[in-house]
Amino acid sequence: MKAGKKTKMIYSVGGGKGGVGKTIFSVAFGTLLAREGFSVALVDLDLGAANMHTCLGILKRTPTIADFILRKATSLEEVLIETSQKNMQLISGSEFVAGMANPAHWMKLKIMRHIKSLPADFIIVDLGAGVHFNTLDFFSMSDRGIIITTPEPGAVMNAYSFLKGALFRKLQSVFKKHPEIGPIIETETKRTDGDKSFSLEWLAGQVRKIAPDMLPLIREIELDFNPALIVNQTTEGHKHVLVKNLLTLCSERLGITIEHTGNLPNAPAITHYLLNIPEFLDTLHGKPYHDALQNIADKLVSLAEIMAHESQIKTDFSDEEVEGIISFMDSLADTVFSGTDRNRWKLRMYFKPSDVVDFLVSRGIHHEAFYQ
Template structure:
C-alpha cells in the first residue's frame, strides 16, 4: 500500500436515505459558504452512478472525472480537480454512466478514501448517493463528520432514520466482525438476505452479554462517538415539527444515539431558475433567508470542529494485524484494566489509542506501521 500523508484538514460526508431531498444543493451551499470565508474547499461527487454536482455548479464542458482514477489511468486525484468558477472551491467530478464503477471493489474504495484524505484542502465535502448501499455507508463512516439531509415529509424523515440506523449498524459491524467470539455471528447475519438480517444494537448487546460481556462497553462507546448532524431542507413556517422530533426520539430510544439538529434551510421557489448555478443563486436578494441559514450552520460546524477527535491514522490490513500482534506482547498489567480482546477491537475503532498504549511501553511510533 502506498502511504499518503493526510492533508485534508476536515472530511465531511453529506448523505441521506432518500433521493430528491436536496442533498447535493445543501453540499454546494455549505461548500460555497466555506469558500467565501477563505477556506480551500473541494467538493467530491461520490454519487458514482449518477453524478450531478457539475450541473448544479454550471460546469457543462468536458472535464476529467473519477472514472480515470477508478480505471487506474492515473495514480493521483490532483489532476482531476476542476475549478468551479467560485474562488477557493474545486470539484472532484464523479464518474457517471460508466458500467461497473458505481460499485467499486473494497480495495479500490479504501484506495480512493486514502487519496481523498491526501487532497490539500481545508474542507473536503463528500456528496454521497442516496440509499444505504454498503459503499455509501462506508464513505459516510470514513468522514470526520457525517451530515444527514432530509425534508419535513413523512417518507423523507423515515428514510433519514433508516439511513442513520444503517450507517450506525455498519459502523458496529466494521468493529465486531473482528471479535473472536462474535465474528461468526456477525458475518453470518451480513450474508443473509436483507429482509432476514437481525443485526441491531439490542441483538449485538444480547450476543455480547452471552459470550463476550467485556464488549458491551465498547458498544456504548461507539454509540457515543457516532454523532451525525441533521439538516432539514426545504422547511416552511407551517411545517409540523413533530416529524423531526419523532426522528430524534427514535434515534435516542431505539438506537441509543444523540443526533444534533444543526438547522433548517427554508424552501425557496426562486431557486428553480438557478438549477444550473446554485452558487450564483445564493448571491441573489431572493436567497437572503437561505444564505443566512447556511451561514448559521457553517458557524456551528466551525465551532464544533475544535472538539472533534483526531483523525484515525491511515492503516492497511497488515498494519492492523501488526498492532494486534504487538498487543499480544504486553502483560495483563500493561493493558490498563481492559481485556486483550477489547484492545484488539480498538484497532478497528480508535487505533490511535492502541498506538499510544504501545508507545507508552517502549514501541516507537515508526515501528508500529509499515512504510
C-alpha cells in the first residue's frame, strides 16, 4: 500500500451500536493511510456526540462542522484543521447545538456535496450509533461502507439491523416515487410480524411481474451495496459463530453479500491511549492491532484502486459549469431556506429536487449527466 496513483475514496464507518470501536478504527485507519503518503480527511459526523478529536489529542477544536452548518463557513474545506499526523486533517464535530444532530434535508445534501469535494485521496467519515435516517443516508453516500462490530450478541444483531436499514433506505431513495414498487418497499419496511420473505431476490421477482424495465436497477443496487465487515475486540483462536451467522443472515434474509475484510484483536492497553491513538499504533502493546489493521487497510486500498479505475466516467460538464451548479444549489439553500416567516417555512416543507430541475431547464441546462 503506497501512495502514487491518485485515488479518491470516501469511506463511511458505521455499525449501529455505540462502543464497538468505530472512532478508534477511523482514526487509526486514517493514520496508516497518511503515513503511506496519502492525503486523508477525517470527518466526524457523529453530530450528537462527536469525539474523534479526542482520539487525536486535540483540545481546541475550532473551527468545527457547526460553523459550516450555521453558515459561519462557506465550505467544509474551510473548517479542516491540522492533526499531529502529516497528510491528515480533521473536520471536527462540535459540542451540542440545538437541532444539529438532525439537519434539514437540504443541509444534509449540502454536507454530502461538500464532503465529496474535499481535497484528499481518502475521506473517512465517522458516523454516530443507531439507525437514524441521517446516519443511513451518510453511510450510503460513501464509495464503500465499513461496518464495525464486536463478537457479542447485541453488537452483531445491531450490525445486522444497521445493514438492513441501510439497504431499505437505499431502496426507498431509488424507488420512492415509483407508483408500484415504492408501496411494496414501504410496506416491507413497516413489517413487525417477523415475515422473512424479503430479500433482493424476492423484490426482483415482484419487480419482474409489475415493472420488468426496473430490474437492472435492482441488479445495480445489489452490486453497489457491498459494505466491508470488520470485527473488533476478537480473541485469537476463538471461533466467532455469531459473525458467521451475521454473514448468513445477510445472504439468506437480505440477498446481499458482505465481505468479512478482517478482525482486530482485543487490545486492553488502548484505553491508556484514548487521547493519542496514533501513538498507540507505535507501541509494543499496539503492534498486534497495528499489524491486523495494516492487512485490512491493504485490502481496502487495493479494492479502492480497482473501483477508481472502473468508475472513470467522463461527462460533458466543464469545471466552470460544475462550480456554477454547485454555487447555484448552495445559494438557493441559503436564500430560499433561511428565515422563519410562513412563506419561507412553506418553501422548506414543499421544495422538491424536481423544482430545481425545472429551474435549470428554464435556464437552458440540459446535461443528461445532471439528471443522473
